[in-house]
Amino acid sequence: MTSTLPTTQMANAIRALAMDAVQKANSGHPGMPMGMAEIAVALWSNHYSHNPVNPKWINRDRFVLSNGHGSMLHYALLHLTGYDLSMDELRNFRQMHSKTPGHPEVDVTPGIETTTGPLGQGITNAVGMALAEKLLAAEFNKPDFNVVDHHTYVFLGDGCLMEGISHEACSLAGTLKLSKLVALYDDNGISIDGHVEGWFTDDTPKRFEAYGWNVIRAVDGHDVSAVDAAITQAKSSDKPTLICCRTVIGKGSPNMAGTHNVHGAALGDKEIAASREAMGWTSAPFDIPADVYTAWDAKLKGSKSQAEWDALLSAYAAKFPKEASELTRRMTGELPGDFDKVVSAYIATCVEKKETIATRKASQNAIQAYAPSLPEFLGGSADLTGSNLTNWKECVAVRGDQAGNHINYGVREFGMSAIMNGIALHGGYIPFGATFLTFSDYSRNALRMAALMKLRSLFVFTHDSIGLGEDGPTHQSVEHVSSLRLIPNLDNWRPCDTVESAIAWEQAVKRHNGPSTLIFSRQNLPFQERTAEQIANVKRGGYVLRDVANAQAILIATGSEIELAVKSADELEKHGVAVRIVSMPSTDVFDRQDAEYKASVLTKGVPRVAIEAGVTDFWYKYVGLEGGVIGIDTFGESAPAGVLFKHFGFTVENVVAAVKKTLA
Secondary structure (H helix, E strand, O other): OOOOOOHHHHHHHHHHHHHHHHHHHOOOOOHHHHHOHHHHHHHHHHOOOOOOOOOOOOOOOEEEEOOHHHHHHHHHHHHHHOOOOOHHHHHOOOOOOOOOOOOOOOOOOOOOOOOOOOOOHHHHHHHHHHHHHHHHHHHHOEOOEOOOOOOEEEEEEHHHHHOHHHHHHHHHHHHOOOOOEEEEEEEOOEEOOEEHHHOOOOOHHHHHHHHOOEEEEEEEOOOHHHHHHHHHHHHOOOOOEEEEEEOOOOOOOOOOOOOHHHOOOOOOHHHHHHHHHHHOOOOOOOOOOHHHHHHHOOHHHHHHHHHHHHHHHHHHHHHOHHHHHHHHHHHHOOOOOOHHHHHHHHHHHHHHHOOOEEHHHHHHHHHHHHHHHOOOEEEEEOOOHHHHOOOOOOOOEOEOOEOOOEEEOOOOHHHHHHHHHHHHHHOOOEEEEEEEHHHHHHHHHHHHHHHHHOOOOEEEEEOOHHHHOOOOOOOOOOOHHHHHOOOOOOEEEOOOOHHHHHHHHHHHHHOOOOOEEEEOOOOEEOOOOOOHHHHHHHOOOOEEEEOOOOOOEEEEEOOOHHHHHHHHHHHHHHOOOOEEEEEOOOHHHHHOOOHHHHHHHOOOOOOEEEEOOOOOHHHHHHHOOOOEEEOOOOOOOOOOHHHHHHHOOOOHHHHHHHHHHHHO
């Protein structure tokens, strides 16, 4: 320790702030911060390399509070160590527009690395962060120049370990030998319902040893020296490490410590007073003695650490200027300067070839075209690479100590998605990972968290809808596209051919303020002819694919149903009905366009019929109650795709009838 102040006082400062903030809000979780206070002292005082003056320093260690309900622990640490988080913000814990929301939120509070709260996702994000660090180090470090060299530390509790996603992520972390990942387990035996032995009797150390982790057992979580020694040991391991810390939840509370009563509710004035007396803490609420601030202050140490690294980077840049420039570019998230030219050239190739192929293959072709100019691409699939087609000729699989740019995630859809979020949060890569669209359900909360955090995570979903065919209703995604469109800040793309697929990838890569899904077909889809203006308008999410003078009706479609819309328009023309075709590969993007553009595409007063091989309810926002929707509101069947489309009414005859009905 650099300070002569007893570590007990440093820990009690955390306890006092947690008690006071939760009491003032009359809401929150004081038990975990009080129980993990000494663990926090050991890590943040002796090991955690960070700079409160510059929370975004590239080579900082990452700290993840996976048990995010104990957010006051993190806020107390940030305040005490010198981040721009005032005591007034702690007083406003859980209040509107404060920097101290109920659960930690990235980009709301300086020093928060990821938004946590949904248990298990924090440790999984941390796996992604540690993986990104390892891969960047392998790519950029040179002898005597370890410019990428930092740890990822995680606090987690019983709840995180009960969640299935922790199995997915921690298993993969062991396989990939993420040795700079250190997790400190708050083993207090308590969850909201009480003592966990009634529902959680796993031998956690054995479980993690089976994953290939280094496990340090039975550490006294209230002994700063013991935790400090365990972290030191963990940092010398060639495996990820789990440090099992035995703690008492709510330690310091004389009447509630060790019970579930202290887990998720304010202690009350009487118990707080008793706790203050028991701890010997005489300061008033939200009052921290000067010597405690001095002991915790990390600004000078952090600035010195960054200055040393800055000097290392400068020397590195002098000897390896290309690599230094590339590392800086990638960590800032800027795209290569020639990316637009690469995209334009590839789209021109698509127009020239006019290929009729499955859009999953069109997606792979786009990846192949873009990857050479995007070294930050980090692809992968949840055990379906040969079906999702997210690999490319030059990609190299990540294996244990072998670095690469393509990850075989195994059958871990949820884990894959949350690991991708961790990679995106760390920086240096644009992660994309794939599975079948129906399994987006397994990934859903990670998609939601990506949208909430505004991450550039790219989720690839293939084999959409009944076009999947013979695998049947268990694998046929009927409701999924519409349900994904309900997630705020998630852009969903369902392209119809090679050109739309290329542009969907371009727009997803260029998007800096949120994630995208890229939804592709199993079956072949025909190329659609377009003018240069139409190609330019694809990026607006919806555009007029085919127009006629004085259109009597508008057909709106996406993906595989564009082909049906075109054939139906041809047939309607024979019946004397002039129809405009609108392709809407991304309703989310289209909805953000200005009113004038949207009105030019969906002309007011012209009857509309939407066609999509999914649930119908979503489309009434565009066609109105008087319009028509050709969709499917039941589960599918096991049969060849062509048979299914006919069976469920995706035929020219049915579309023609629907249009005529709207005109009647």
